[in-house]
Amino acid sequence: xxxxxxxxxxxxxxxxxxxxxxxxxxxxxxxxxxxxxxxxxxxxxxxxxxxxxxxxxxxxxxxxxxxxxxxxxxxxxxxxxxxxxxxxxxxxxxxxxxxxxxxxxxxxxxxxxxxxxxxxxxxxxxxxxxxxxxxxxxxxxxxxxxxxxxxxxxxxxxxxxxxxxxxxxxxxxxxxxxxxxxxxxxxxxxxxxxxxxxxxxxxxxxxxxxxxxxxxxxxxxxxxxxxxxxxxxxxxxxxxxxxxxxxxxxxxxxxxxxxxxxxxxxxxxxxxxx
Amino acid sequence: xxxxxxxxxxxxxxxxxxxxxxxxxxxxxxxxxxxxxxxxxxxxxxxxxxxxxxxxxxxxxxxxxxxxxxxxxxxxxxxxxxxxxxxxxxxxxxxxxxxxxxxxxxxxxxxxxxxxxxxxxxxxxxxxxxxxxxxxxxxxxxxxxxxxxxxxxxxxxxxxxxxxxxxxxxxxxxxxxxxxxxxxxxxxxxxxxxxxxxxxxxxxxxxxxxxxxxxxxxxxxxxxxxxxxxxxxxxxxxxxxxxxxxxxxxxxxxxxxxxxxxxxxxxxxxxxxx
Numbered sequence: 001x002x003x004x005x006x007x008x009x010x011x012x013x014x015x016x017x018x019x020x021x022x023x024x025x026x027x028x029x030x031x032x033x034x035x036x037x038x039x040x041x042x043x044x045x046x047x048x049x050x051x052x053x054x055x056x057x058x059x060x061x062x063x064x065x066x067x068x069x070x071x072x073x074x075x076x077x078x079x080x081x082x083x084x085x086x087x088x089x090x091x092x093x094x095x096x097x098x099x100x101x102x103x104x105x106x107x108x109x110x111x112x113x114x115x116x117x118x119x120x121x122x123x124x125x126x127x128x129x130x131x132x133x134x135x136x137x138x139x140x141x142x143x144x145x146x147x148x149x150x151x152x153x154x155x156x157x158x159x160x161x162x163x164x165x166x167x168x169x170x171x172x173x174x175x176x177x178x179x180x181x182x183x184x185x186x187x188x189x190x191x192x193x194x195x196x197x198x199x200x201x202x203x204x205x206x207x208x209x210x211x212x213x214x215x216x217x218x219x220x221x222x223x224x225x226x227x228x229x230x231x232x233x234x235x236x237x238x239x240x241x242x243x244x245x246x247x248x249x250x251x252x253x254x255x256x257x258x259x260x261x262x263x264x265x266x267x268x269x270x271x272x273x274x
Numbered sequence: 275x276x277x278x279x280x281x282x283x284x285x286x287x288x289x290x291x292x293x294x295x296x297x298x299x300x301x302x303x304x305x306x307x308x309x310x311x312x313x314x315x316x317x318x319x320x321x322x323x324x325x326x327x328x329x330x331x332x333x334x335x336x337x338x339x340x341x342x343x344x345x346x347x348x349x350x351x352x353x354x355x356x357x358x359x360x361x362x363x364x365x366x367x368x369x370x371x372x373x374x375x376x377x378x379x380x381x382x383x384x385x386x387x388x389x390x391x392x393x394x395x396x397x398x399x400x401x402x403x404x405x406x407x408x409x410x411x412x413x414x415x416x417x418x419x420x421x422x423x424x425x426x427x428x429x430x431x432x433x434x435x436x437x438x439x440x441x442x443x444x445x446x447x448x449x450x451x452x453x454x455x456x457x458x459x460x461x462x463x464x465x466x467x468x469x470x471x472x473x474x475x476x477x478x479x480x481x482x483x484x485x486x487x488x489x490x491x492x493x494x495x496x497x498x499x500x501x502x503x504x505x506x507x508x509x510x511x512x513x514x515x516x517x518x519x520x521x522x523x524x525x526x527x528x529x530x531x532x533x534x535x536x537x538x539x540x541x542x543x544x545x546x547x548x
Binding site for chain 1: 318327328429519
């Protein structure tokens with residue numbers, strides 16, 4: 001970890017855009033004494049359709065900006081970046097790096113009874129097979145059925161959280177998974193918790209939903225405690241948000257849906273071309 | 275224009291991603307002797323939700339890559355970049371720059387009888403007011419009704435060109451425009467011609483569709499002829515495609531829908547971080 005990082009240093013959180021605010025919101029609830037610095041790479045959002053090399057490069061650059069803010073831990077609040085870039089970040093940086101995949105996989109294995117687990121996410125996350133691998137390491141006989149859901153992020157970013165169009169899209173994505181008899185569904189994208197009520201409605205009461213944002217926050221708490229980096233109760237927690245492009249539309253959707261208090265949004269430049 | 279540019283130099287075409295291939299396809303049909311070099315900035319797609327400053331910066335960088343390929347003209351096959359970045363490109367580069375907005379506006383004014391014109395596009399294109407301004411300059415009494423349609427590009431990129439979900443989304447976007455009595459609808463995004471049959475079905479036979487790709491190709495032909503840069507019939511035309519990220523999924527959708535022959539796709543790096 002960075003030599004200057006102390007208990008009062010901020011938790012650095014990044015996502016390709018705004019979806020990772022679900023993780024920031026879970027961290028705020030769970031760790032109210034922590035300062036959180038959130039950086040959304042809205043200049044290059046989304047990562048979900050891009051190649052491993054590009055997602056790695058972007059993730060390294062954004063993590064560097066978090067470390068420049070004195071972050072004591074890097075939280076990869078993006079399933080695509082977690083699936084593709086965490087090993088590279090762990091190679092390059094001494095600070096602990098926490099992604100969303102392992103906590104989600106762990107929770108899914110705890111929740112399932114039948115061992116039939118569905119995973120939904122972006123095209124890149126699903127193609128990486130990261131959830132499947134992580135789940136199989138924990139429970140080798142698990143059956144994992146995956147479905148890329150590329151239209152969900154655009155629908156969420158448009159604020160169509162309760163909408164018949166969204167329900168129709170969800171039905172199309174989930175029907176093949178439901179037909180396989182899954183009893184647990186991993187929401188493998190940090191945007192998806194915003195759609196939890198609609199997903200629960202379409203999936204039905206027999207399916208447990210695994211919220212990767214919530215489980216990531218629990219893993220961050222454990223990691224900070226293990227490393228002696230947790231802020232004590234004497235600290236006043238806060239959330240600062242910075243974006244790489246001034247596109248605040250969806251930010252306000254998330255702010256409202258997550259009941260987050262976000263003040264002025266800062267800007268950070270990426271790439272030398274700026 | 276660049277001092278080395280000659281009649282045999284390629285036409286440089288760029289878009290934030292793959293949608294601009296509708297312009298490349300129209301150029302291939304209209305100007306079969308021309309060599310076309312197409313560059314899609316798939317590493318940073320989409321531009322449609324990003325700020326003017328960011329879209330300008332990306333457009334300048336990509337145009338520089340086209341000039342490095344010896345392009346004799348820069349065709350901005352992206353409505354967002356046309357709306358936001360063409361003035362900046364014209365300031366910086368000596369090569370002629372052709373966007374898609376003016377040709378589309380001109381065609382809309384020629385086609386309308388009632389003077390009531392609808393425009394659909396990305397959020398950034400609609401917010402810029404570029405079509406409205408261009409149409410009003412040509413016909414000051416025109417009434418222009420605009421509607422941002424942010425879900426259409428994701429639906430098109432998923433290949434849902436004929437699908438009830440796409441029809442439901444289109445209906446929601448077009449109903450307010452149809453209620454205003456438009457007789458002409460500008461497809462203000464180079465992706466949208468791939469959706470022409472569905473749009474025509476939802477808009478009904480009383481509404482003329484204006485295809486900005488087709489009209490842009492006509493404007494390029496005129497500009498090349500005026501500048502003495504048109505390739506003669508002795509030249510063998512071709513299409514080369516390069517992308518800034520290796521994400522070929524939608525490329526194959528477009529290739530099939532547009533009946534284009536695209537061979538190997540080249541890669542071009544953007545940003546120093548690569």
